[in-house]
Amino acid sequence: MSQAESGIVVDHGQSKWSDLWTKEDYLAIWLGFLIIAVSLVAYFGFGPKAEFAERIAKAEQLQSAEAAKAPFKTIAWYKAEDDKKKLKGTDSPFGKFVSSWTKHPGSWSSNPLDALIRSEAQAKAKNDKAMPAYEEAKAKAAAAFGAATAAEEAAMAANFKDEAANGQAKAKIAEWRAAEKSASAAKSKTTNKPYNYIPTLIGLCLFFIVIFGAGMTLMKKSFFEFAKGFFIVFLVAVLAYMLGNQAICKQYGFGAEAWGILLGMIIANSIGTPKWVLPACQVEFFIKTGLVLLGAEVLFGKIMAIGIPGIFVAWVVTPVVLVCTFIFGQKVLKMPSKTLNIVVSADMSVCGTSAAIATAAACRAKKEELTLSIGLSLVFTAIMMIIMPAFIKAVGIPEILGGAWMGGTIDSTGAVAAAGAFLGEKALYVAATIKMIQNVMIGVTAFCVALYWCLVVEKEADQKRTVGAGEIWHRFPKFVLGFLAASILFSILDSNLGKGMANSLLDGGVVKGGTKLMRDWFFTLSFAAIGLSTNFRELAKYFKGGKPVILYVCGQSFNLALTLGMAYVMFYLVFPEITAKI
Amino acid sequence: MITARQRWFRFSASLAGGLFFFCLVLPLLTRSVPILHRMAQHLEETGIDPSRYYYTDVVQVKESEGYLSEALGEQ
Incomplete structure (x- = not known):
């Protein structure tokens, strides 16, 4: 992520064929798709697909017979459903191998060594x-x-x-x-x-050195310089996982990513990050590869999970809030940085950290801007997670309306689930589903932001030149296409495989036993790298005047009002029959 | 010019401050404030992790999807 002193990146280069194996964006796509391909082949080519297909067909046959017999779901129907849910790709030998070798430090409450x-x-x-x-x-x-x-x-x-x-x-x-x-x-x-996670952590560190080091070599950077520094970045990531999995930190939403930034910044701004570590702080490479893998979890079919009310609350309100907050930030607050504005707006309106990461990479925001945006999100998420369910109960808002409201406004999915659960079971179901639908917006958001930046923002900054299609292509962050391609591929697979196989082998194998495990690590590494290369004074500059906080508060207030209004209209006025069924 | 000793002091103080807040102050606050204590117990019972930010990281999302799918008659 970089910005010229004028504030906007204007890249006047030309695309070449050699970019395909020398440029970071493309390498992130190849590495991401290599992991995706290995996972797909391992689970679908060599995994228990035939066995699962047989067992799913048997269960579904039984369920059809039970459904024809009785006007309600019988015990046998539920037992067949449980049998289907027990089928997981992660239980296969490859799944167990990958799970064990990508383990990160676990949960603990009083003894940190319990994490390892x-x-x-x-x-x-x-x-x-x-x-x-x-x-x-x-x-x-x-x-x-x-x-x-x-x-x-x-x-x-x-x-x-x-x-x-x-x-x-x-x-x-x-x-x-x-x-x-x-x-x-x-x-x-x-x-x-x-x-004992220590041996597998060492092995994983070496594996990451090989795969990212290969990318560094192709980018004509030193493999050895990268490898030397990577041990420290990996160590900070491991410590971040340990601290983030402490029970109290988890409760308040302060996970590995936040600790990665904090720990890295403490090191960078006190004893100082050694110069030999900086070549391994490949923030953008880690994030872009992580985002391509995140694409495998962005499934467009999910948007219909709660019917049309869900689409309106998550996919109509969200872009309205995003655009209005951005305009407010530019015209009223006069935010000095457009990229900070859009990252905070996306973070607040879409779904927190994951949206901030995708948007920041799409518009080439500075890492300090991403850090600030995530920091704001974490603080307000912790507050909203506690206050919103208490407020909803106190004023007597119905559970389903309260759940939809929290799902559309609280930033992170874990915090949404926590807040929904505090309110009630149905609130949890609605809140979590609305948030899932909002999560799926990340791909579209990243693509639209990237396009807007290339076509409008950079053009405004570069007034003297006319820009052709070739230059627009050159400027466009290619990894976004990799992200979208992964999303489209997995959305097609998810809708064509059938629910049982999609759950057991695609989600329960390729994603949970492959792409997600790597994605998690890559994001934690990137935040550790951000922390290690962030200067407090640089970060403090963006806080001047408190504008990012004002932007977040005003945008979130608008989000709260609009989401509540839309949820009420959709769930209680237009589609009360859907609400009655929940 | 900051000396190495001063740098290490800053590092230790910052780390100690962070750990003090998260390992002592926040747990004390959680135990003392009834609503926070109830939250902590509820999260312990349900296994929900508020620090997870994407829907595939949260088990309860799958359960929610399943419940709504049944309730809205899509199965």
């Missing part, structure tokens, strides 16, 4: 401690299952024609499902295993 090492004795102690609660939950689930079975048999005895019996069976089955969910959650706390 857990002995057999410690694992057994944790399991033994959680066992009584699991036994209790399991007994409750068994009792609920007995009641559900009896109720379903009573309904079946009346040939499913007795409305009261059907209603009773449906209610008892719902209670059984809730008890099963609690038992499953309790069980997961009794299956702790011993681990």
